[in-house]
Amino acid sequence: MPLPDMDSSAGHSFGLEFDSVLIRQITEVTGLKMEQDVIELKQNTADGKYAIKKLPGRPKAGEVTVTRGLTEDNSFERWIKDSRFGQMASARRNGSIIVFDFTGVPIKRYKLINAWPKSLEIGALKAGDTSVLTEKLAITYESMEVEL
Template sequence: MALPELDTSVGHSFGLEMDGIVIKQISEVSGLKMEQDVIELKQNSPDGKYMLKKLPGRPKAGEVTLTRGLTEDTSFEKWVQDSQFGKMSSARKGGAVIVYDYEGNPLKRYKLTNAWPKSLEIGALKAGDTSVLTEKLVITYEMMEVE
């Protein structure tokens, strides 16, 4: 049976959707990862030989880093402040990282469960520099699903 020919995706732009609010100006996403523990089962086979079996364990929580150009939008700062001041009921959110094609149509969604901001980093500030100022938001999450 022949495998289907599928076009590979080119991530033209990225967005973050949290509680219905979409921020489409994300320029870089790194660290999206689904991972789980590995359980090693050591046993002897019926003929007495040593065997090592690997079994799937619990899913692991993860972190994703989002980078965008610095703007007047203060949504990242407000979200980080909620978590810093212990307002976890408003800081913990459900949402998704969205990959868009060149026409702005969503290609894939990476749904994040119980996500909250771990840190916010502003890029280097250098007088006379012509590079774009950026902000990096690190979000920790309990579970990720691909939709």
């Protein structure tokens, strides 16, 4: 259920969807952004004053990190294995990061174009530690579109 224009939403939970496979146990998403270069045009105005005009440049590729608790699911490992061995045709995928509200309904979707995994980091392994083991997947992408 979409929120009214002036309300904001708390991201209750997050999901990662690639190739129609939805991973709902994402606990953190960092680095998700759209960015572009800025071009500075230096010129003289009609009355002879020096002016700098800023223009939009090329879009920049991005990188996002998703974190989840360590599980038996090995989809992250299978995906990064393709990129590590140069099988980029199967490693590059289009997918989405989904933000769910408290009822589990998607409220926003960030579509990642030509995304592939850059790294997989397992949380610190400490004997006797009571914190949850996590895995962080860094995903690089060529562009991002916002949906919903």
